[in-house]
Amino acid sequence: MKVVAVLYPDDNPDRHPDVAASTARGLDLGDWLSTQGHEFVATSDTGDELDKQLADAEIVVTTPFWPLYLGRERIENARQLKLVITAGIGSDHIDTDAATGHGITVAEVTNSNVVSVAEHNVLQILALVRNFVPAHQQVLDGRWDVADAAQEAHDLEGKTVGIVGLGAIGARTALRLKPFDVTMLYYANHRRSPADEATLGVRYARLDDLVAESDVICAALPLNPGSGALFDVDRLAAMKPGSWLVNTARGAIADADAVREACESGQLAGYAGDTWYPQPAPADHPWRHMPRHAMTIHYSGMTIEAQRRIVAGVHEILGAHLAGNPVPEDFVVATPDER
Known part of the structure; x- marks a missing residue:
């Protein structure tokens, strides 16, 4: 054989x-x-x-x-x-x-890789909200401008985090975010039991409501015919101005050009994830050079x-x-x- x-x-x-x-x-x-x-x-x-x-x-x-x-x-x-x-x-x-x-x-x-990706979700949420990448870049560049780094740095506590997809990875992500004292909404095709929701610290919301109310959205759902380009121009525009989006699910869930434009305009305060479309991402992929991102190569589950x-x-x-x-x-x- x-x-x-x-x-x-x-x-x-x-x-x-x-x-x-x-x-x-x-x-x-x-x-x-x-x-x-x-x-x-x-x-x-x-x-x-x-x-x-x-x-x-x-x-x-x-x-x-x-x-x-x-x-x-x-x-x-x-x-x-x-x-x-x-x-x-x-x-x-x-x-x-x-x-x-x-x-x-x-x-x-x-x-x-459930634990691994859930931890990466929390890592990238914090990297965006705390404005980590620009602050780290100052170290590499020999700069020391606290005002510039602090201008876009926030506490995660008190924010509303929306999790799209509450399978194994989404649920582990929620458990890890619970101690940060955030409000957590979730949307999934199948609603969890009240006991599950209480354990995870989440509340069910329709997708449109989750998008409108969340300061941070974390995509944790599989790619299927209904989720391709889920975050397109219209849905990104429906998010809170200055909110953050993390996508370790599938690159094709987000419209690449629409995400770049949202980051450039400030509609998104930042975008992070490790999944791209296509993979490996070409050198001219719009996410490589857009502002306000904390992307990595696709390694979170490895x-x-x-x-x-x-x-x-x-x-x-x-x-x-x-x-x-x-x-x-x-x-x-x-x-x-x-x-």
């Missing part, structure tokens, strides 16, 4: 011995699979060489979003493929309809601890498949039986 892992490239693995989701470490699959007589290939190639490797692969393991985009054409050419595993959370880089239509199960490592959870989950999924057993249900994104 052949397993292909499409992972992050690493030009200097000696400097990054703890990065398991790279071609150098290969999620620690190589020795484990080879001792069982299976072929294992770790690659970051996205072109013809990758297509050659996929042609006879039964299992593909891929980090979220990049480097592999597994569309219908690639799926149709990978005739032996039976299982696709996302090494993390977020499988919208895979055409799941095409996969299940060709008898392929799609799985991901549920909850592997802390060392998250990668350890990912490695354990991928091994569990693969182990079940190799033993002829179903993938554990909590890892399954889509199966052929759903069609």
Whole structure:
């Protein structure tokens, strides 16, 4: 059996011995699979060489979003493929309809990066509200202008934070924000129970009301046909003037040009996140050079601890498949039986 892992490239693995989701470490699959007589290939190639490797692969393991985009054409050419595993959370880089239509199960490592992304949400909320990036830039530039840094620095306490999407990551974000004594609103397709709302310290609001009332909005929802460009020109205009937006969900949830214009005009006091569209973001992406941002590359869900959870989950999924057993249900994104 052949397993292909499409992972992050690493030009200097000696400097990054703890990065398991790279071609150098290969999620620690190589020795484990080879001792069982299976072929294992770790690659970051996205072109013809990758297509050659996929042609006879039964299992593909891929980090979220990049480097592999597994569309219908690639799926149709990978005739032996039976299982696709996302090494993390977020499988919208895979055409799941095409996969299940060709008898392929799609799985991901549920909850592997929930803590990591929730912590990154709080980090980026604070970075924006406290005006951290410009103040830090003063240090790099050899400046010392307290008035300039303080002019746009605020306390988070007493603010209203709106969380769009209250799944595992949104809920963990709420729990971490609760001690800051903020008012928290949330919008989700399915309302939480009163007990859950009390525990998390949140109150349900319709999306339009949340947008109008929030000083900070944190997007924590999956990308689907209804959430693409959710924060477009009109919705950004409906936000409080001078409010902040954090998006670690999916880059395509926000209209890139509309966000840039809102940051330039001051309608947004700041924008932060680690998800971009497309990924990797090109050098001329409008978010790279717009004012009032605290963007990072897409790494929030790849802390060392998250990668350890990912490695354990991928091994569990693969182990079940190799033993002829179903993938554990909590890892399954889509199966052929759903069609």
